[in-house]
Amino acid sequence: MTAHERTRPQKESSGLVVESAFLWRARRADCRHRLICFPYAGGGAGAFTGWANAFPDGIELTAVQLPGRQNRLLEDPAADVDTLVREVTLALRPLLDRPFSFFGHSCGALLAHEVARSLRAKGEPGPAHLFVSGESSPAAALDRPRLSELSDGEFRSKVLSLGGFDEEVVEDEDALEVLLPPVMADFRLWERHRTAPGTRLDCPLTVLAGESDERAPLETLGQWQDQTTGKFEQRIYPGGHFYLFDGDGGANAELVAFISDELMAGHDQNVA
Numbered sequence: 001m002t003a004h005e006r007t008r009p010q011k012e013s014s015g016l017v018v019e020s021a022f023l024w025r026a027r028r029a030d031c032r033h034r035l036i037c038f039p040y041a042g043g044g045a046g047a048f049t050g051w052a053n054a055f056p057d058g059i060e061l062t063a064v065q066l067p068g069r070q071n072r073l074l075e076d077p078a079a080d081v082d083t084l085v086r087e088v089t090l091a092l093r094p095l096l097d098r099p100f101s102f103f104g105h106s107c108g109a110l111l112a113h114e115v116a117r118s119l120r121a122k123g124e125p126g127p128a129h130l131f132v133s134g135e136s137s138p139a140a141a142l143d144r145p146r147l148s149e150l151s152d153g154e155f156r157s158k159v160l161s162l163g164g165f166d167e168e169v170v171e172d173e174d175a176l177e178v179l180l181p182p183v184m185a186d187f188r189l190w191e192r193h194r195t196a197p198g199t200r201l202d203c204p205l206t207v208l209a210g211e212s213d214e215r216a217p218l219e220t221l222g223q224w225q226d227q228t229t230g231k232f233e234q235r236i237y238p239g240g241h242f243y244l245f246d247g248d249g250g251a252n253a254e255l256v257a258f259i260s261d262e263l264m265a266g267h268d269q270n271v272a
Helices: 045-052 081-095 107-121 152-161 173-191 222-227 253-271
Strands: 016-018 023-026 033-038 059-064 100-105 130-133 205-210 232-237
Touching: 016 045, 023 045, 023 081, 033 045, 033 081, 033 107, 033 253, 045 059, 059 081, 059 253, 081 107, 081 173, 100 107, 100 253, 107 130, 107 173, 152 173, 205 222, 222 232, 232 253
Parallel strands: 033 059, 033 100, 100 130, 130 205, 205 232
Antiparallel strands: 016 023, 023 059
C-alpha cells in the first residue's frame, strides 16, 4: 500500500464513504462549505483519509475517485482528458448546491483546473476557491521532461524518488506491479494534454508546494496566475512532493488550517 491509502476496495475510511463511482464523501450535517479534493497521479480518494476529520465543523470533504485504483482497480485508467472532465463534472453536480472549493494535488491540480473551467463554460456554479498543489503551471509544464517517455526502470526509479510509498511496498514487486501502471497512465494522460485557450477563471487561485518538490520547482508556479482574474497567492511549505500529508494522521496541520481559514472567511463574507 502507499503511505496514504489502501489499494483494496473499501466502503468507509475514517469518515470517507463511497457515494458513487467517482465520489467518496465525509458527510457533515452542518456543512456550510464543501472541499472537493482531486488526488495525485495514480492516487485514489483514500489518499485524503487523514484529511476527512482534520477540518473544522462546517467544512465537508469529498474526494474524487478515478478509474483504475482502489475500489475501481479493475477498470481501465482514463485515456482522454475531455471525457474524464465531462464524467467528473456530471458526478459532482449533486454537490454543487452550496458553496464549494477545489483542491488538487499534482496531476489532480490539472484535473481540478479543467473541471473548474468546464463548469464556468457551461454557466454552472464554479468553485469559490481553487487550490492547486504540487504542480507546475500548465504553461511551465510543457517544458518539463516527460516521465511517461522513460523506460520502465527509469520511470519506476523516478516515481519512487518522489515518495508516497511505504517502504514495504517499495520492496514488494507484486504490489508495485499493481500500483505503478495507473501512475504511468496518469502521467501519460496529462503530459500529452494541452490547456485550450478560453476564458480565465474569476475565483481566487492559490498555488501550494513543498519547498523541495522537484516536480513543482518554485520558479514554475507563478504562471498559474494567468489562469484567473481573481486573487492569486503562492504558499510554500517545508517538505517534498507529498508535503500535504506530513503530520499526525496524514494531514499537514498548517496547510489544513490555512485552507480552513480561507474557506470560512469566504463563506462569512458571502453571508455578510
